[in-house]
Amino acid sequence: MWINMISKLMKFKNYRLRTKLIVTYVLLTVIPISLLGYIAYSQYTKSIEEQVGEYIPKLLEQANENIANQIRELRKFPDLLYNSDEVVEVLRKDAHQSRSSLLQDEFTVNSYLSRTFINGGSQDILGVFVISKNRIFQSTKIPHTNFGLMDYSQSYGQDIQLKTDDIFVLPHQTSLRFEGNPPFVLIMKQLTDLENRTDLGTVLIAVNVTFFEDVINEMSEEGKADLWMMNKEGRVIYHTNPSKIRTIDREFAMYPQINGSFRTTQEDASRLISLNHMDETGWTLAHSVLAGNLTEQTDLVRNATIAVFLVFVAMSTVISILLAWNVSSPLNRLTSVMKRVEKGDFDVDLAIGTTDEVGMLANNFNSMVTEIKDLIRENYQIELKQKEAELYALQSQINPHFMYNTLETIAMSVEDDEKDTVIEMVTLLGRMLRFSIGNKEALVPIADELLHVKDYLTIQKIRFEEKFDFSIQEKIESQNYYTPKFVLQPIVENAVKHGLAYGRVTTIEIGVCLVPGNEGSEEIAFKVKDNGSGIKKETLADIQRTLASDPMAKRDSHFGLSNVHARIAMNFGSGFGLDIISGVDQGTEVEIRIPVLKNGSEGGCHELKEN
Structure with a gap:
């Protein structure tokens, strides 16, 4: 490689002066400006990614806080059952009673669920289910299928015993489905008789998670970014792309952090992923955007800059050619006149018209030619006289x-x-x-x-x-x-x-x-x-x-x-x-x-x- 470089340098040394000046001028202008432009663009792009990497997690944290507030409000809904003495009384009853009594109790509880939760509650509630002593009371906003006690690994006829105050059941953990297949989660809460501290049963509230959209739509950047909520196993609870709901994020376990931003490559594309973990639910809100989208406006500026740069290069090349021509043209004329003098033609007059080094050289050359002509004339006269003498x-x-x-x-x-x-x-x-x-x-x-x-x-x-x-x-x-x-x-x-x-x-x-x-x-x-x-x-x-x-x-x-x-x-x-x-x-x-x-x-x- 070094030999080839040396060989090229040796060849460059033998180039015409005009070529050397043009190449040198272009290299001294184009390369530094190109390098500075590349460094500036790289640093600016890196700065944008760093700023976005710091800004997006803060937005995710705020979004998670808003979602947590929504969930806190939803968690309060099961307590509305305590407001109805009739419902509490029904839940206290034993399941072994007449058929008519069971139907009467079911009507009482279902009516209360409809009035309180479906019609008077949050618009995000899809349905309410109460399981108590081998009985199921329910009221839903839209038709549903496949709900039963077997979904929760319990034998029919037994109450569900929760280890915590409430838990979340994800769609993949239940066979319950609503018409239209909307994304939802089940909020499960144990009902306790406040008078004697006995279990009354379990309430399950199906909540449509589209309320996430109101929180995170502002961050989706008109479809340029993907946002999703997933649990600790990577199961997607909500995704801006509905087809990915209930799927598993296979790379979740390999993410270097769950709070912050990092860069990764997915499907041969560089993406910036930002995460924020919600301790209250154990869920993680994720934001993913193509790195190219972050610098889209910058790319427009870059393309405009490149266009201006190309115009500048063209102008620089033209200027370099003119400068090289201005320098080399007198030298070429001097070379041409020197060749004529070399062949014996001394009737030359090199008029450069400048006072720079080339002009001084031309004047000195003219003086030299004049002196040579005088010497030749003098010698000629001497020889002529000698011939006459001969x-x-x-x-x-x-x-x-x-x-x-x-x-x-x-x-x-x-x-x-x-x-x-x-x-x-x-x-x-x-x-x-x-x-x-x-x-x-x-x-x-x-x-x-x-x-x-x-x-x-x-x-x-x-x-x-x-x-x-x-x-x-x-x-x-x-x-x-x-x-x-x-x-x-x-x-x-x-x-x-x-x-x-x-x-x-x-x-x-x-x-x-x-x-x-x-x-x-x-x-x-x-x-x-x-x-x-x-x-x-x-x-x-x-x-x-x-x-x-x-x-x-x-x-x-x-x-x-x-x-x-x-x-x-x-x-x-x-x-x-x-x-x-x-x-x-x-x-x-x-x-x-x-x-x-x-x-x-x-x-x-x-x-x-x-x-």
């Missing part, structure tokens, strides 16, 4: 060698008395020297560059005669377009050198034209092609790697080609420069691409051809 050094190296060969050819022509040739060569050589030394501009008209190359090739043509030939083709108005100085001569010199080394007639073809460039623009392309021995595949790959490398780097080989390529790339970008196509015995073609550089005219371009 160019002049190259010119110094090329010009004396070429001049030596040209002067030697002129000398030979003088010896052969070829005045026209001498004049032409001297003229061409002088013009070349003026172009090389006299013009210090970095950009020259393409026409001047082509004329300089043409002068060079014409001198070579005079030197090698039939072994050498060349052609120049212009497809633009070369006088209106400009090019860096000396981009053609080093390439042409290489072509002449390698062409003549092949040992056959060397032909040099030079062309200049406009070609399509990037993004729909046009570019100027110089093409120099020879029919020499060509370049080996390995050598060509080495040259191309040299050209593709840093244009500022020093070169130990292919100096002329790389010098021209570096100058173009440094001035116009890496999209311009040299491209070489060659194969063994297939000659070599060098293409030079530069951007369109025009003079101030707006006259457009026209194709020209010149051989």
